[in-house]
Amino acid sequence: xxxxxxxxxxxxxxxxxxxxxxxxxxRSITLKNVSDAQNAWCKALIDISAINTKSGPAxxxxxxxxxxxxxxxxxxxxxxxxxxxxxNPQTFRTTRSGALAYFVGGDPAFPKDKGFALKxxxxxxxxxxxxxLLGNYANSMGKVKLTDKNGKVTAVDKTWGWVKDxxxxxxxxxxxxxxxxxx
Amino acid sequence: xxxxxxxxxxxxxxxxxxxxxxxxxxRSITLKNVSDAQNAWCKALIDISAINTKSGPAxxxxxxxxxxxxxxxxxxxxxxxxxxxxxNPQTFRTTRSGALAYFVGGDPAFPKDKGFALKxxxxxxxxxxxxxLLGNYANSMGKVKLTDKNGKVTAVDKTWGWVKDxxxxxxxxxxxxxxxxxx
Amino acid sequence: xxxxxxxxxxxxxxxxxxxxxxxxxxRSITLKNVSDAQNAWCKALIDISAINTKSGPAxxxxxxxxxxxxxxxxxxxxxxxxxxxxxNPQTFRTTRSGALAYFVGGDPAFPKDKGFALKxxxxxxxxxxxxxLLGNYANSMGKVKLTDKNGKVTAVDKTWGWVKDxxxxxxxxxxxxxxxxxx
Amino acid sequence: xxxxxxxxxxxxxxxxxxxxxxxxxxRSITLKNVSDAQNAWCKALIDISAINTKSGPAxxxxxxxxxxxxxxxxxxxxxxxxxxxxxNPQTFRTTRSGALAYFVGGDPAFPKDKGFALKxxxxxxxxxxxxxLLGNYANSMGKVKLTDKNGKVTAVDKTWGWVKDxxxxxxxxxxxxxxxxxx
Numbered sequence: 001x002x003x004x005x006x007x008x009x010x011x012x013x014x015x016x017x018x019x020x021x022x023x024x025x026x027r028s029i030t031l032k033n034v035s036d037a038q039n040a041w042c043k044a045l046i047d048i049s050a051i052n053t054k055s056g057p058a059x060x061x062x063x064x065x066x067x068x069x070x071x072x073x074x075x076x077x078x079x080x081x082x083x084x085x086x087x088n089p090q091t092f093r094t095t096r097s098g099a100l101a102y103f104v105g106g107d108p109a110f111p112k113d114k115g116f117a118l119k120x121x122x123x124x125x126x127x128x129x130x131x132x133l134l135g136n137y138a139n140s141m142g143k144v145k146l147t148d149k150n151g152k153v154t155a156v157d158k159t160w161g162w163v164k165d166x167x168x169x170x171x172x173x174x175x176x177x178x179x180x181x182x183x
Numbered sequence: 184x185x186x187x188x189x190x191x192x193x194x195x196x197x198x199x200x201x202x203x204x205x206x207x208x209x210r211s212i213t214l215k216n217v218s219d220a221q222n223a224w225c226k227a228l229i230d231i232s233a234i235n236t237k238s239g240p241a242x243x244x245x246x247x248x249x250x251x252x253x254x255x256x257x258x259x260x261x262x263x264x265x266x267x268x269x270x271n272p273q274t275f276r277t278t279r280s281g282a283l284a285y286f287v288g289g290d291p292a293f294p295k296d297k298g299f300a301l302k303x304x305x306x307x308x309x310x311x312x313x314x315x316l317l318g319n320y321a322n323s324m325g326k327v328k329l330t331d332k333n334g335k336v337t338a339v340d341k342t343w344g345w346v347k348d349x350x351x352x353x354x355x356x357x358x359x360x361x362x363x364x365x366x
Numbered sequence: 367x368x369x370x371x372x373x374x375x376x377x378x379x380x381x382x383x384x385x386x387x388x389x390x391x392x393r394s395i396t397l398k399n400v401s402d403a404q405n406a407w408c409k410a411l412i413d414i415s416a417i418n419t420k421s422g423p424a425x426x427x428x429x430x431x432x433x434x435x436x437x438x439x440x441x442x443x444x445x446x447x448x449x450x451x452x453x454n455p456q457t458f459r460t461t462r463s464g465a466l467a468y469f470v471g472g473d474p475a476f477p478k479d480k481g482f483a484l485k486x487x488x489x490x491x492x493x494x495x496x497x498x499l500l501g502n503y504a505n506s507m508g509k510v511k512l513t514d515k516n517g518k519v520t521a522v523d524k525t526w527g528w529v530k531d532x533x534x535x536x537x538x539x540x541x542x543x544x545x546x547x548x549x
Numbered sequence: 550x551x552x553x554x555x556x557x558x559x560x561x562x563x564x565x566x567x568x569x570x571x572x573x574x575x576r577s578i579t580l581k582n583v584s585d586a587q588n589a590w591c592k593a594l595i596d597i598s599a600i601n602t603k604s605g606p607a608x609x610x611x612x613x614x615x616x617x618x619x620x621x622x623x624x625x626x627x628x629x630x631x632x633x634x635x636x637n638p639q640t641f642r643t644t645r646s647g648a649l650a651y652f653v654g655g656d657p658a659f660p661k662d663k664g665f666a667l668k669x670x671x672x673x674x675x676x677x678x679x680x681x682l683l684g685n686y687a688n689s690m691g692k693v694k695l696t697d698k699n700g701k702v703t704a705v706d707k708t709w710g711w712v713k714d715x716x717x718x719x720x721x722x723x724x725x726x727x728x729x730x731x732x
């Protein structure tokens with residue numbers, strides 16, 4: 001099905017058959033929605049690192065809360081979140097507080113969390129292996145390369161799943177991240 | 184949300200962010216899928232009328248069966264079908280045989296059916312009031328104008344609902360058609 | 367697929383395999399959701415008639431607005447609404463104001479609307495021919511029998527389509543209603 | 550939303566409002582569907598190990614092909630599959646041949662694959678942290694504990710995503726598995 005989306009786009013332009021006076025409600029997720037949401041996640045990670053360096057952990061925490069509230073779906077209910085570096089038995093972070101602890105640390109309820117977003121990340125790049133557009137729900141799976149201020153690269157295998165909320169906002173309801181298996 | 188779909192299309196072309204090596208599975212229904220499915224329904228109605236005139240009711244029935252099997256979703260299960268001219272208590276045609284009887288008549292189990300597709304239709308035009316793209320499911324609602332060989336026009340209010348099947352084929356699972364209320 | 371839902375229920379009780387500590391997010395629509403939404407629509411129609419008789423059209427309008435805002439999906443975008451008694455070219459009511467005018471009249475922008483909900487309805491009964499549970503979207507199609515205070519019965523063929531919003535509330539995004547074809 | 554599904558079940562039994570003559574089409578995924586699909590995956594893994602021991606790798610491969618064709622969604626298009634032990638640059642297995650190579654090895658196109666299903670697994674247990682029922686699509690995320698014939702346990706963090714195909718069969722379209730992060 002490679003290129004199918006682009007073909008659809010080109011055909012849609014070539015053959016506009018739905019009149020402009022028709023009211024259209026579109027709750028589906030597009031490839032561009034997925035790409036934008038990935039880029040927003042990467043930008044947020046780097047922004048949290050930067051504000052931590054510049055203004056300290058309280059500012060970083062405040063930004064992390066804004067990111068979680070706008071990009072994840074905790075207000076819709078449970079989020080299936082397996083962060084890269086969590087340790088059993090606190091592997092999964094199905095609540096907002098568990099996600100916040102992972103990103104910025106400092107929560108005694110999650111003592112092993114050091115703050116993943118505070119690791120001085122300066123670059124975040126995604127490469128998709130597969131994208132599933134399933135309607136009001138979509139997945140991406142691929143590599144994310146993270147570079148820190150010393151140039152050290154960490155590669156993770158990452159799956160994201162989104163729903164589009166009632167206002168058309170993409171929200172992560174699934175996030176499984178893991179270090180590469182070294183072989 | 185008018186024009187939203189077109190904007191999405193234009194933005195998708197302007198900012199292609201998903202690499203071409205990414206495998207994409209797309210089960211969502213697009214505006215073009217809806218338009219194509221509407222046009223196919225119209226064409227099928229006219230084709231059945233034409234073959235009935237040219238080759239008789241047996242040929243019309245055979246074509247109607249092909250149309251039902253390719254455009255409706257009876258093989259997926261129940262179809263919610265309220266044809267324009269059915270009479271209580273046989274108003275709804277949730278099975279394939281009920282749909283076939285409506286289109287070509289001649290089924291003693293549905294004695295009031297005269298064969299809607301045999302009414303010498305020569306033209307079929309759709310005008311959409313609203314289209315809902317809900318993911319793997321979509322609706323359209325609007326007017327359908329049918330013209331017969333004598334130039335007589337019949338206007339109906341029509342709702343169609345489709346799912347995309349496993350092979351990507353649009354299938355009608357909902358069809359509510361009614362004569363206009365004269366006021 | 368008849369009885370499938372009930373079987374699913376019974377099997378789910380007999381074989382509870384998902385542990386109670388699992389966090390579950392469920393955005394799907396059940397048969398009971400559909401039935402409840404139908405009953406709520408019927409009750410609202412009768413309530414608007416009753417308050418109109420008791421307290422006058424301003425109170426009826428206020429209640430109708432509450433009903434539209436809680437039971438329909440206009441705040442999500444376009445609603446595909448073809449009421450029973452609207453007249454061309456104002457057949458379709460894709461906006462909130464068009465729906466309100468239909469139910470309680472009195473809007474100069476919709477001069478032929480007399481207020482469908484003000485017709486002294488005292489009873490509203492639904493009989494479903496088909497229900498489609500398609501995930502976060504569902505349809506019902508069937509008869510609705512409306513009885514007024516003089517015992518006069520009006521039967522309509524009615525299709526409703528719902529989505530579940532972010533808070534789990536059922537919202538009508540499709541509504542096609544038509545008088546029975548007399549034959 | 551914990552217990553919500555069970556409550557829905559109990560209420561559905563207490564208040565059966567949809568008449569038995571209504572034709573119902575249900576394409577949604579239930580908790581039981583998820584649990585059954587997980588159990589089937591576990592059973593298949595152990596069965597492939599057992600037949601390999603008893604009858605050799607050719608028989609194991611044949612069974613693995615049957616499992617992939619019945620439990621995964623490769624015939625629907627791309628599957629997003631990140632197995633536990635794959636090595637970059639062959640981390641992701643979006644095609645059927647890549648999945649088969651992972652499970653039973655022996656494919657020169659995937660030289661690092663040793664056959665994950667041939668590791669003499671005797672026990673497979675799932676514990677869910679979160680389940681998302683999103684309509685025609687569902688996810689589970691949690692631990693899977695695998696025990697081999699020597700009693701050695703391997704714990705993996707696992708996400709599965711399913712669609713229900715046109716015949717109602719659950720098919721894995723997303724599978725992300727990773728070893729626990731040791732901390």
